[in-house]
Structure formats: C-alpha cells, structure tokens
Amino acid sequence: DAKTTQPNSMESNEEEPVHLPCNHSTISGTDYIHWYRQLPSQGPEYVIHGLTSNVNNRMASLAIAEDRKSSTLILHRATLRDAAVYYCILRDSAQKLVFGQGTRLTINP
Amino acid sequence: DTGVSQNPRHKITKRGQNVTFRCDPISEHNRLYWYRQTLGQGPEFLTYFQNEAQLEKSRLLSDRFSAERPKGSFSTLEIQRTEQGDSAMYLCASSLATGGPKNIQYFGAGTRLSVL
Numbered sequence: 001d002a003k004t005t006q007p008n009s010m011e012s013n014e015e016e017p018v019h020l021p022c023n024h025s026t027i028s029g030t031d032y033i034h035w036y037r038q039l040p041s042q043g044p045e046y047v048i049h050g051l052t053s054n055v056n057n058r059m060a061s062l063a064i065a066e067d068r069k070s071s072t073l074i075l076h077r078a079t080l081r082d083a084a085v086y087y088c089i090l091r092d093s094a095q096k097l098v099f100g101q102g103t104r105l106t107i108n109p
Numbered sequence: 110d111t112g113v114s115q116n117p118r119h120k121i122t123k124r125g126q127n128v129t130f131r132c133d134p135i136s137e138h139n140r141l142y143w144y145r146q147t148l149g150q151g152p153e154f155l156t157y158f159q160n161e162a163q164l165e166k167s168r169l170l171s172d173r174f175s176a177e178r179p180k181g182s183f184s185t186l187e188i189q190r191t192e193q194g195d196s197a198m199y200l201c202a203s204s205l206a207t208g209g210p211k212n213i214q215y216f217g218a219g220t221r222l223s224v225l
Contacts, residue, residue, distance in 0.1 A: 042219075097142075099151030
C-alpha cells in the first residue's frame with residue numbers, strides 16, 4: 001500500500017478554518033485518497049474521499065494537488081467537536097484500510 | 110438505522126484466560142473487518158470476511174486468535190491464552206462489497222481489552 005505522511009499534531013482555534021496536509025508522493029493513478037477521523041474513545045469515522053478533483057461534503061472539503069502527490073483536508077469552521085486524530089489513507093481496492101499515525105488536531109476554545 | 114455494535118465495550122482478564130468479542134455489523138453489509146489499535150497508534154488490520162468466508166488474515170493474527178462469521182451476519186473474535194501484549198482496542202468495521210476503492214467502512218466503538 002502506498003505510504004502517506006502527515007504532521008503528528010496541529011492546533012487551531014474554534015470557529016477558524018483548519019487545513020490538514022497529507023503527502024503521498026508514491027500515489028498511483030488508481031489510488032483514491034480517503035480521510036477518516038477518530039474522536040476520543042470512539043472508532044474511526046469516514047470523512048471524505050476523492051481521486052483527482054476537489055470534493056466537498058457536509059463535514060469537510062478535500063483539495064487535491066494537480067500532480068496528486070499531496071492533498072489537504074479543510075475544515076471550514078472548526079468546533080471543539082472536531083478535536084480528533086485525522087488519518088489520510090490511500091486505497092486501490094475495497095479491502096482493508098491501512099492507517100498511519102495520523103494528525104492529532106487540538107481545537108482551542 | 111443502527112450502526113456497528115461491539116460487545117463488550119470493556120474486558121479485563123487475567124493472563125492465560127480466553128476471551129471472546131462480538132461484532133454486529135450494519136444489517137445489509139456483507140463485509141466485516143477486524144482491526145486492533147494500541148495506545149498512540151493507528152488501527153492495524155487483522156482480518157476480514159465477505160459473507161461467511163474469511164478472505165484475508167494479517168500476520169498479526171497469531172494462532173491464538175480466531176475469528177468467525179458463521180452465518181454471514183455477526184462475527185466473533187476469540188483470543189486464547191491471552192498475553193499482556195494482547196491489551197489493545199479491538200475494532201470492528203463493516204461495509205458493502207461494492208464500490209471498489211470508493212468503498213466506505215463504518216466502525217464500531219471497539220472493545221477495550223486489558224490483560225493483567
């Protein structure tokens with residue numbers, strides 16, 4: 001499975017936008033970029049996914065670089081409930097998810 | 110719409126005892142996955158089923174671990190002769206088999222195992 005690199009931790013303030021980066025320089029042409037997040041004491045939760053074009057849903061936006069070697073998860077207006085570990089995952093099939101260490105996001109009130 | 114349900118939520122056992130966890134997936138999902146998560150790490154894949162067939166097992170799944178999904182609905186994960194290194198959160202996820210790499214997995218809240 002192709003590898004992703006994320007910062008260990010990030011901090012932001014409530015009601016401000018948050019940009020969570022992910023590098024995936026070895027991505028293949030068929031890999032989808034998925035983001036999951038894990039709130040404290042819960043299982044991971046799907047956030048968003050994309051292939052080439054930027055994507056928006058009710059939770060977040062995903063901006064994908066033109067060369068697809070990096071992507072950014074955007075939370076437009078962070079709340080305290082967005083404090084979680086965010087995982088960027090590449091997938092080329094419907095099988096297992098391969099998680100890295102993720103980015104621990106702290107939101108300050 | 111009920112999500113993925115895992116029982117028990119917490120289990121404390123003594124080293125050497127056997128433990129069994131249960132996972133009830135979302136009802137129409139034919140795929141079921143087990144993952145293990147230790148403190149400070151991301152979840153690691155253990156095994157997955159499509160209906161009742163176990164299609165892949167990780168090398169992490171030693172011979173003390175066995176998973177079943179007898180009727181293609183709920184699944185159980187048994188650990189025999191538990192060791193302190195088995196202490197972890199055991200997560201279950203389910204999904205449809207369709208969608209290829211766009212497929213989404215839905216996770217339960219996990220079973221936290223502590224081996225004393």
